[in-house]
Amino acid sequence: MERALFRERVAAEDPSVILVDTSVIVAWLDREHQHHKACTEALDAWAARDTLAASSVTYAELAAGARTREGVDEALQGFELLELDFDSAWRAGVAFRQYHSGKDGKAVLPDFFIRAQAAVLNLPHLTNDRRRIKSFPDVDFEFVR
Numbered sequence: 001m002e003r004a005l006f007r008e009r010v011a012a013e014d015p016s017v018i019l020v021d022t023s024v025i026v027a028w029l030d031r032e033h034q035h036h037k038a039c040t041e042a043l044d045a046w047a048a049r050d051t052l053a054a055s056s057v058t059y060a061e062l063a064a065g066a067r068t069r070e071g072v073d074e075a076l077q078g079f080e081l082l083e084l085d086f087d088s089a090w091r092a093g094v095a096f097r098q099y100h101s102g103k104d105g106k107a108v109l110p111d112f113f114i115r116a117q118a119a120v121l122n123l124p125h126l127t128n129d130r131r132r133i134k135s136f137p138d139v140d141f142e143f144v145r
Contacts, residue, residue: 054076055113057117112135125141
């Protein structure tokens with residue numbers, strides 16, 4: 001509990017933290033990915049002025065992508081790691097439910113977790129995924145160009 005509160009306080013007091021989406025990290029790690037160059041350039045530019053942060057949700061998504069734990073730990077060494085807190089989890093669940101109300105889409109819950117975390121911690125969110133951003137009007141989205 002103390003660690004989560006510490007992370008929230010640090011994020012709230014330090015506006016120079018940006019939460020990086022899994023989509024950006026995956027492209028950055030995969031040299032063959034179509035967005036590798038753009039994501040690498042975006043991460044370099046943001047790292048020069050802000051602290052890069054990654055969610056524990058991203059950590060889980062990278063594990064699901066058949067990477068080794070050691071490889072993920074090494075790749076994320078330069079990132080502040082933020083654990084998903086209960087407020088963010090709740091916000092994600094509500095947004096997910098509202099998004100799916102009357103829709104037959106294929107939205108995935110991890111996208112909502114990370115965006116809710118950005119909203120609750122009041123962090124900008126670097127992503128190359130422009131889908132479902134209307135569910136989080138209070139998030140300052142930064143898109144990889």
